[in-house]
Amino acid sequence: MRVLVLGGDGFCGWPTALYLSQRGHQVAMLDNLSRRRWDEELGTASLTPIRSPEERVAAWQALTGQRIELIIGDLNDYDVVSAAFERLQPETIIHYAEQRSAPYSMIDRAHAVFTQVNNVVGTLNVLYAMRDLAPDAQLVKLGTMGEYGTPNIAIEEGYIEIEHEGRKDTLPYPKQPGSMYHLTKVHDSHNILFACRAWGLCATDLNQGVVYNVATDETERDEALANRFDYDEVFGTALNRFCAEVAAGHPITVYGAGGQTRGFLDLRDTVRCIELAATHPAAAGEMRVFNQFTEQFSVLELAERVQRVAQEMGLSAEITHLTNPRVEKEQHYYLAKHTRLLDLGLQPHLLTDATIAALLERAMRHRDRIELSHILPTVTWR
Amino acid sequence: MRVLVLGGDGFCGWPTALYLSQRGHQVAMLDNLSRRRWDEELGTASLTPIRSPEERVAAWQALTGQRIELIIGDLNDYDVVSAAFERLQPETIIHYAEQRSAPYSMIDRAHAVFTQVNNVVGTLNVLYAMRDLAPDAQLVKLGTMGEYGTPNIAIEEGYIEIEHEGRKDTLPYPKQPGSMYHLTKVHDSHNILFACRAWGLCATDLNQGVVYNVATDETERDEALANRFDYDEVFGTALNRFCAEVAAGHPITVYGAGGQTRGFLDLRDTVRCIELAATHPAAAGEMRVFNQFTEQFSVLELAERVQRVAQEMGLSAEITHLTNPRVEKEQHYYLAKHTRLLDLGLQPHLLTDATIAALLERAMRHRDRIELSHILPTVTWR
Numbered sequence: 001m002r003v004l005v006l007g008g009d010g011f012c013g014w015p016t017a018l019y020l021s022q023r024g025h026q027v028a029m030l031d032n033l034s035r036r037r038w039d040e041e042l043g044t045a046s047l048t049p050i051r052s053p054e055e056r057v058a059a060w061q062a063l064t065g066q067r068i069e070l071i072i073g074d075l076n077d078y079d080v081v082s083a084a085f086e087r088l089q090p091e092t093i094i095h096y097a098e099q100r101s102a103p104y105s106m107i108d109r110a111h112a113v114f115t116q117v118n119n120v121v122g123t124l125n126v127l128y129a130m131r132d133l134a135p136d137a138q139l140v141k142l143g144t145m146g147e148y149g150t151p152n153i154a155i156e157e158g159y160i161e162i163e164h165e166g167r168k169d170t171l172p173y174p175k176q177p178g179s180m181y182h183l184t185k186v187h188d189s190h191n192i193l194f195a196c197r198a199w200g201l202c203a204t205d206l207n208q209g210v211v212y213n214v215a216t217d218e219t220e221r222d223e224a225l226a227n228r229f230d231y232d233e234v235f236g237t238a239l240n241r242f243c244a245e246v247a248a249g250h251p252i253t254v255y256g257a258g259g260q261t262r263g264f265l266d267l268r269d270t271v272r273c274i275e276l277a278a279t280h281p282a283a284a285g286e287m288r289v290f291n292q293f294t295e296q297f298s299v300l301e302l303a304e305r306v307q308r309v310a311q312e313m314g315l316s317a318e319i320t321h322l323t324n325p326r327v328e329k330e331q332h333y334y335l336a337k338h339t340r341l342l343d344l345g346l347q348p349h350l351l352t353d354a355t356i357a358a359l360l361e362r363a364m365r366h367r368d369r370i371e372l373s374h375i376l377p378t379v380t381w382r
Numbered sequence: 383m384r385v386l387v388l389g390g391d392g393f394c395g396w397p398t399a400l401y402l403s404q405r406g407h408q409v410a411m412l413d414n415l416s417r418r419r420w421d422e423e424l425g426t427a428s429l430t431p432i433r434s435p436e437e438r439v440a441a442w443q444a445l446t447g448q449r450i451e452l453i454i455g456d457l458n459d460y461d462v463v464s465a466a467f468e469r470l471q472p473e474t475i476i477h478y479a480e481q482r483s484a485p486y487s488m489i490d491r492a493h494a495v496f497t498q499v500n501n502v503v504g505t506l507n508v509l510y511a512m513r514d515l516a517p518d519a520q521l522v523k524l525g526t527m528g529e530y531g532t533p534n535i536a537i538e539e540g541y542i543e544i545e546h547e548g549r550k551d552t553l554p555y556p557k558q559p560g561s562m563y564h565l566t567k568v569h570d571s572h573n574i575l576f577a578c579r580a581w582g583l584c585a586t587d588l589n590q591g592v593v594y595n596v597a598t599d600e601t602e603r604d605e606a607l608a609n610r611f612d613y614d615e616v617f618g619t620a621l622n623r624f625c626a627e628v629a630a631g632h633p634i635t636v637y638g639a640g641g642q643t644r645g646f647l648d649l650r651d652t653v654r655c656i657e658l659a660a661t662h663p664a665a666a667g668e669m670r671v672f673n674q675f676t677e678q679f680s681v682l683e684l685a686e687r688v689q690r691v692a693q694e695m696g697l698s699a700e701i702t703h704l705t706n707p708r709v710e711k712e713q714h715y716y717l718a719k720h721t722r723l724l725d726l727g728l729q730p731h732l733l734t735d736a737t738i739a740a741l742l743e744r745a746m747r748h749r750d751r752i753e754l755s756h757i758l759p760t761v762t763w764r
């Protein structure tokens with residue numbers, strides 16, 4: 001399969017490019033390196049040292065003989081997109097290339113506008129390139145479970161049958177996203193659904209949960225292939241950030257009561273879910289939606305889990321409840337369906353103490369790189 | 383009430399500014415004159431001659447003594463928005479300032495991207511200006527009934543109670559917009575809902591139907607106050623365009639079977655609905671949604687209605703069914719609720735033969751200005 005991974009230099013994109021290459025697919029990646037620029041802007045850095053994209057693909061080729069073509073370019077520039085589509089004739093487009101941090105989008109008006117324009121226009125450009133240059137290709141697009149918010153009814157996978165006043169229809173599941181970033185994924189989903197209906201495109205919208213872990217079999221093969229490990233308030237997410245906090249001797253920071261419940265998955269399942277979606281395409285004209293996560297946890301449960309494993313390793317780990325910088329319910333009903341990827345054959349890596357211990361050890365190895373001033377939340381929603 | 387009408391030079395914005403001024407409100411309007419530029423771009427023009435915005439407000443002041451302040455500026459430029467908010471301290475912001483044509487948004491990729499960025503960023507700028515400079519003001523924002531698409535269940539006003547697996551919640555009504563333009567209104571609605579929830583802003587999202595008629599009591603007081611009358615394929619809408627077609631001796635153009643059913647309202651009700659929403663504000667933190675139309679018709683019903691009135695006036699009027707340039711259902715269930723504005727006191731101008739006759743007469747007076755080549759659809763959805 002000829003695969004184009006958009007955003008292939010990022011936290012999920014890079015392991016995905018490696019995994020698909022290892023599985024024998026012909027992989028090219030396109031990235032504008034914006035994730036590295038946002039680090040420069042914020043003064044942050046990955047906990048683990050990461051190599052340049054050129055070194056990364058060279059190391060992979062040296063190790064495996066497999067070439068991953070690297071294109072440095074911006075999805076918001078249609079000339080870049082159309083040139084890549086024309087030359088590569090991708091059969092599958094995996095689209096990670098968006099600004100993916102809720103706090104980053106909430107820094108101020110300019111960051112909100114940037115995030116919305118960057119994400120929405122990038123995806124529009126992909127849709128038009130598919131329509132005009134690769135109408136039979138399939139799009140595998142990363143959305144987020146955060147599109148749904150926390151409704152008081154079960155969350156279905158993308159669509160819900162509604163019975164109302166004696167009539168029935170199956171309609172897009174109502175969305176209640178909780179940040180300027182999450183909103184962009186909702187906008188994308190509506191744009192993609194329209195493009196599928198109007199132009200007969202084929203797409204899978206993957207509403208991904210919070211990803212934990214940083215390593216896959218491929219990223220572990222050489223330190224030049226190492227994946228990024230974000231722990232800062234802007235790009236760090238729950239479980240990974242907690243492990244870095246423990247390693248740094250910082251309390252585990254739970255926002256508010258910690259009853260916020262979300263879907264989570266191991267990065268090793270992310271790459272497998274992508275392959276499952278790509279090798280079982282949606283029908284022409286269909287925007288299929290999968291909820292891509294394997295277990296749901298409350299934030300406090302995860303904090304306590306990390307605390308326990310840390311203590312078993314002889315590390316001290318205190319939990320602190322911070323004033324919640326976000327506007328979100330801290331106690332709520334949450335039940336999200338996630339059977340469709342299991343039906344395609346996903347065998348989940350459920351969260352184990354061993355995974356947490358490995359993350360803690362990794363963070364301990366690089367603890368001198370942790371900048372404590374980047375941990376506490378300064379970006380607030382209000 | 384200090385009112386800022388964004389998009390006050392447009393088809394609905396101008397009559398609204400006049401109406402609110404006549405009702406004693408202190409009105410300022412902000413417009414970047416883009417509607418006039420799109421005419422230049424497309425080589426089109428209003429069927430009725432319209433004056434420059436400066437002449438319009440001068441004529442209104444000469445006639446009534448009421449001053450409408452005119453600000454020429456672009457909502458996408460935050461400096462313009464913040465300066466206007468700081469100086470005017472608006473209590474109510476009426477927001478029409480978007481690219482509002484579905485065909486314009488479907489011309490090509492560049493027009494789709496322009497429409498989405500223009501509309502979404504303009505509205506984001508308004509929301510941030512409200513948050514930072516006018517947190518107690520209320521937003522009255524124009525959406526469209528087209529956000530809902532044509533579901534097989536009744537369309538509620540913005541939200542729907544869903545019972546699912548023994549639990550209940552009231553959630554945003556699922557949206558299925560049918561063009562790159564309609565999508566922008568859905569994006570706006572999600573952004574506004576978030577801003578209300580996160581920042582406690584107060585907003586009314588008016589999902590307006592297709593507006594017919596071009597005249598209000600105010601626009602009729604002097605020819606310098608005349609409103610625009612669009613009949614071209616890009617900006618002309620069903621009933622008004624049909625009247626212009628008859629005046630030009632052109633067949634009435636129905637797209638496809640004509641069973642497409644939509645909500646419609648008289649422009650005189652548009653301006654009244656805005657005042658009703660503005661004088662009965664939503665609560666802080668609430669995004670209230672009203673479906674702003676008074677009757678629903680199929681496109682073919684309207685064509686036949688115009689045909690009959692035209693024939694009674696001695697005009698020949700033939701109906702032609704064109705291949706539908708859009709992707710939409712041509713026969714479908716449609717029942718949309720619209721009681722909330724009635725509950726506030728709206729007394730609808732239902733569609734009368736007299737209104738159609740007046741439109742036909744107006745079009746006949748200016749028939750020499752009709753450019754036949756702009757009538758048939760050239761922009762297609764596929």
